[in-house]
Amino acid sequence: MNETGPLSKTLKLAHTNLKALCWGDPADPPLLAIHGWLDNANSFRPLAPLIDNYFVVAIDLPGHGRSDHRPEHALYHFTDYVADVYQIAEFLGWSKFSILGHSMGAGIASLFAGTFADRVDKLLLIEGLGPLSIDENDLPALLAQSVTQRFASSAKKRSIALDKAIRARVQASPMKESSARLLLERGLQLGMEGWQWRSDSRLRLPSPWRMSEAQVAGFLTAISAKTLLITAIDDELWKGITPQTRLEQVADLTHLELPGRHHLHMDYPEQVAELINQFLSPQDVLKTG
Template identity: 45%
Template sequence: MRMMPTVDEFEVEANGIRFAICAWGDEGKPPLFALHGWLDNAASFHFLAPLLEGYRVLAVDLAGHGRSGHRAEGVAYNIWDNVADLVAIANVLGLERFSLLGHSMGGIICTLLAGSFPDRIERLMLIDGIWPMVTASSDAPAQLAKAVRGMEEVGQKRKTLYPTIEEAIGARMNGLNPLSREAASVITIRGLEAVSGGYQWRSDLRLRLPSMMRLTWNHARAFVASITAPTCLILAEQGIYLKREEFVRSQELLQRFSIFQLAGGHHLHMEAEVTSVAERFNQFSAGA
């Protein structure tokens, strides 16, 4: 197993939520917020962050994930609310300008943030994630109804109980996007809490509910078109984006970005390919 690098951990209160943050690098270096994917946590950057040169990497457990607090009772998890959270966190830390690194859902949040506040973003680095699943505007009523019904029913659901940490790690290894044992271990250990009879994930069950609304393709294009920061997008050859219809037909929109296809799956930044991911981002940051 790879040696775990030294990491600083601290908390920030923003938007009424306690956010847990893992940090790597000297405090005097330019800040880089790192945002994880859906149902992951800040530990997903434990292998990549120490390899990135020239930054103070701040990996945030997003609301409802990892060791961060949950949204108030009865409140849904809308992806754009994470944009407000990150702006609030940056303001609390006194950071007017900063760079962004995002994986999967975290990449989507970074795109929305960089498109909404282009004057605050230095550089944008994305891993197998750039815009959310889009839908036609005519689908909005059914989508909202589905989400509201989900909110009504979520209180009846219970989290899976794992008798041991090893069983929880095994379940994460075989999830929607499979992980090696080493990668699954760091995410799982950070994401679990001890309860009577075993262990459960800390993550909020509401994260699994349908979105209240989805962006249309025109919405997604507008956010991408508004980005002014130099942007590097790494796509996994066995990932989830390369074959999406809207990605295939958006090459003109993305031509000003630096785009690389690397071997590996959706979590390539946590697996054997992490060195290649870091090399690409370091070259990009150095202007090469």
């Protein structure tokens, strides 16, 4: 069990400052934890202390949690998150490290592991394998939707009642109320007019571009790290958006299912940590046991 932390840390990158929570001994092997869309570093607060013998750094992605928002002219494009991960590793002085990603964070981790295969030791994915893809014929409509909504949207922050925010979070992605409260603890701020979301409203805009499934496959087949994919038995989200052919494209992948929904790592951290610790152990009990 990782009993040290969490300690707060600021990562000063080239064009932004990101916030992070850290657990464990910096002398231990590094593990970067990347949360999902509209979540934050608290996504890993129940799980990170249970991961043995690793220094865990859970980041707030740009526009999420307590990290800076991207500049006004910039978008939150999926591939830019890969550049963020690269900068984080450079800032921390990590030449090689392991990555733990949930949902969108798992997609980011997958792309990074395919792009910089020699930098990733082990890859741990929860409810995600690669980014969302699109049929090439649907790209013009996607770009049109992205552009029109971008210039029609309002940047004004609206206040929200705390109990309503909790209900909205649970309805958006079913999870225990305690897990939703933990995310909101870092995802809300108290302003003059009440509680407001910290996250950048532009995160909700449609992406101007997505990869085709063939392009995603190019990244997945380039992954050389030993990979663990954990998915929730009771969740249909991952199954609905992830082609099963992707499981065959990663050279060394172990896929395991656990009871729970999309945020199973928050709702049932002990069960998830048991699999992660077995996978990260030198003997890799999942393969030999």
